[in-house]
Amino acid sequence: xxxxxxxxxxxxxxxxxxxxxxxxxxxxxxxxxxxxxxxxxxxxxxxxxxxxxxxxxxxxxxxxxxxxxxxxxxxxxxxxxxxxxxxxxxxxxxxxxxxxxxxxxxxxxxxxxxxxxxxxxxxxxxxxxxxxxxxxxxxxxxxxxxxxxxxxxxxxxxxxxxxxxxxxxxxxxxxxxxxxxxxxxxxxxxxxxxxxxxxxxxxxxxxxxxxxxxxxxxxxxxxxxxxxxxxxxxxxxxxxxx
Amino acid sequence: xxxxxxxxxxxxxxxxxxxxxxxxxxxxxxxxxxxxxxxxxxxxxxxxxxxxxxxxxxxxxxxxxxxxxxxxxxxxxxxxxxxxxxxxxxxxxxxxxxxxxxxxxxxxxxxxxxxxxxxxxxxxxxxxxxxxxxxxxxxxxxxxxxxxxxxxxxxxxxxxxxxxxxxxxxxxxxxxxxxxxxxxxxxxxxxxxxxxxxxxxxxxxxxxxxxxxxxxxxxxxxxxxxxxxxxxxxxxxxxxxxxxxxxxxxxxxxxxxxxxxxxxxxxxxxxxxxxxxxxxxxxxxxxxxxxxxxxxxxxxxxxxxxxxxxxxxxxxxxxxxxxxxxxxxxxxxxxxxxxxxxxxxxxxxxxxxxxxxxxxxxxxxxxxxxxxxxxxxxxxxxxxxxxxx
Numbered sequence: 001x002x003x004x005x006x007x008x009x010x011x012x013x014x015x016x017x018x019x020x021x022x023x024x025x026x027x028x029x030x031x032x033x034x035x036x037x038x039x040x041x042x043x044x045x046x047x048x049x050x051x052x053x054x055x056x057x058x059x060x061x062x063x064x065x066x067x068x069x070x071x072x073x074x075x076x077x078x079x080x081x082x083x084x085x086x087x088x089x090x091x092x093x094x095x096x097x098x099x100x101x102x103x104x105x106x107x108x109x110x111x112x113x114x115x116x117x118x119x120x121x122x123x124x125x126x127x128x129x130x131x132x133x134x135x136x137x138x139x140x141x142x143x144x145x146x147x148x149x150x151x152x153x154x155x156x157x158x159x160x161x162x163x164x165x166x167x168x169x170x171x172x173x174x175x176x177x178x179x180x181x182x183x184x185x186x187x188x189x190x191x192x193x194x195x196x197x198x199x200x201x202x203x204x205x206x207x208x209x210x211x212x213x214x215x216x217x218x219x220x221x222x223x224x225x226x227x228x229x230x231x232x233x234x235x236x237x238x239x240x241x242x
Numbered sequence: 243x244x245x246x247x248x249x250x251x252x253x254x255x256x257x258x259x260x261x262x263x264x265x266x267x268x269x270x271x272x273x274x275x276x277x278x279x280x281x282x283x284x285x286x287x288x289x290x291x292x293x294x295x296x297x298x299x300x301x302x303x304x305x306x307x308x309x310x311x312x313x314x315x316x317x318x319x320x321x322x323x324x325x326x327x328x329x330x331x332x333x334x335x336x337x338x339x340x341x342x343x344x345x346x347x348x349x350x351x352x353x354x355x356x357x358x359x360x361x362x363x364x365x366x367x368x369x370x371x372x373x374x375x376x377x378x379x380x381x382x383x384x385x386x387x388x389x390x391x392x393x394x395x396x397x398x399x400x401x402x403x404x405x406x407x408x409x410x411x412x413x414x415x416x417x418x419x420x421x422x423x424x425x426x427x428x429x430x431x432x433x434x435x436x437x438x439x440x441x442x443x444x445x446x447x448x449x450x451x452x453x454x455x456x457x458x459x460x461x462x463x464x465x466x467x468x469x470x471x472x473x474x475x476x477x478x479x480x481x482x483x484x485x486x487x488x489x490x491x492x493x494x495x496x497x498x499x500x501x502x503x504x505x506x507x508x509x510x511x512x513x514x515x516x517x518x519x520x521x522x523x524x525x526x527x528x529x530x531x532x533x534x535x536x537x538x539x540x541x542x543x544x545x546x547x548x549x550x551x552x553x554x555x556x557x558x559x560x561x562x563x564x565x566x567x568x569x570x571x572x573x574x575x576x577x578x579x580x581x582x583x584x585x586x587x588x589x590x591x592x593x594x595x596x597x598x599x600x601x602x603x604x605x606x607x608x609x610x611x612x613x614x615x616x617x618x619x620x621x622x623x624x625x626x627x628x629x630x631x
Contacts, residue, residue, distance in 0.1 A: 094538020
């Protein structure tokens with residue numbers, strides 16, 4: 001269930017109401033998001049598309065608690081995140097959000113294993129338990145044999161798979177992907193999208209993805225278009241039903 | 243939860259050029275700091291080791307040093323009869339001493355430096371058990387003979403065993419060389435007090451100080467009380483160790499102040515080096531930092547992480563600085579003792595305490611250089627930093 005009309009029944013995993021985001025650039029006020037509403041149910045795969053500057057990444061940042069809205073509310077799994085203190089928001093992110101970035105954002109001085117282990121350092125898992133989780137996550141993305149490799153020793157597609165493993169290792173409530181295939185060749189992009197689809201279908205992950213790539217977007221259950229700060233339903237992608 | 247230390251260690255290694263610059267800056271500062279303090283420590287140790295806790299030195303009341311003191315023969319006899327004075331048979335172990343300054347050519351530079359010539363009694367070796375003749379013999383009372391401290395032999399030209407030396411209008415023969423265990427006496431030249439007074443045309447019944455051997459260190463109070471309350475005397479009495487400690491105070495304070503001042507100025511430079519390294523580390527890793535924060539690590543974790551990184555660099559610098567200064571331990575040099583206006587040879591003393599102080603100073607520089615960049619690292623909005631290239 002994905003809606004943008006604020007008429008969902010209240011069981012949404014992600015519920016956004018009247019979301020506004022304004023920036024001040026010099027004397028100019030830029031209204032990035034205007035009165036945006038969104039409901040996303042658990043297990044959904046939503047793609048956000050739109051021209052550059054339409055506010056896609058801003059929306060993703062707001063949903064991930066990386067930025068605060070000017071007004072409006074965002075509830076994730078019942079938690080209202082727009083009024084949380086910085087410390088609470090940090091802890092909330094650790095528990096609920098798995099980020100996948102366009103440029104992978106792996107820590108270059110850490111191995112694939114250590115990169116994936118990072119979010120688990122914020123949990124109470126023992127070292128042995130952490131190892132087990134990391135090995136499982138790397139197995140899911142097909143990189144069990146690259147655990148000791150540093151990011152520089154991996155291809156772009158492999159780096160992104162490590163980043164996906166990092167996003168899923170702590171069993172986040174939902175995944176946010178910002179142009180996950182934007183820096184990859186077509187073949188690698190296809191493999192990454194296969195993997196993301198698999199996470200949604202086989203592991204019941206909820207995935208919200210920003211993309212410019214129509215081929216990536218068509219894997220989503222729903223494609224939403226952002227235009228001038230307003231969300232417009234763009235219909236179902238090829239990945240499932242809206 | 244803390245960010246793993248391996249992240250910081252490897253980051254330092256990855257940016258090794260700027261890290262090395264910061265490490266060397268801190269190492270240089272710590273090296274100079276420890277070397278200056280080792281010099282002060284060595285000078286103080288040399289003077290303090292000259293004294294024995296069983297010895298008391300008596301001077302005219304108000305005289306800061308032997309140079310400006312006078313004790314008459316009558317007063318010497320009173321001191322000999324004071325309670326607590328050790329005796330060899332019936333003879334009290336008391337030495338009336340005369341001190342003069344004479345100029346001799348330094349072997350190293352050929353320039354003239356002042357040496358302290360001490361006229362002592364024949365009992366001097368019994369009173370100062372840290373002094374022993376290692377070559378030749380002790381002087382014979384009444385003869386113009388010299389026994390020379392081993393550092394004086396090394397420092398001044400013409401003091402080899404058997405040679406003759408002219409000073410003060412007299413001609414002297416070097417009959418012995420003594421070892422005073424690295425104390426200031428090693429830089430002195432000893433002779434018979436009466437002969438020295440005669441040569442320098444000083445009154446025969448006046449000494450500059452009297453050194454008394456006590457039966458035990460505990461007997462000092464009774465000895466001092468007896469002398470200071472005796473109406474025939476107007477003297478001040480110090481334990482010999484305390485006297486030499488006071489003698490060292492002026493110069494050690496000056497060296498220490500100079501050391502701290504130089505270290506402070508160099509420290510500012512080193513802190514700027516650390517700041518520069520850490521600021522560039524923070525700038526280069528803006529997106530990394532934002533990613534770590536996005537994953538859920540709090541600001542305090544990141545601040546601790548970056549401060550630890552700065553401290554790690556500082557620790558490396560501290561260790562390098564300390565290791566570099568270690569070979570100076572025991573290195574002998576000389577300086578003018580301002581209390582006696584004479585040349586004193588002393589050895590640098592690099593102690594574990596000083597090395598610890600050097601490491602502490604390095605860590606302080608790391609802390610000062612690490613906190614502002616660490617704070618800057620977490621103040622940048624995550625959403626903005628994530629867009630950085």
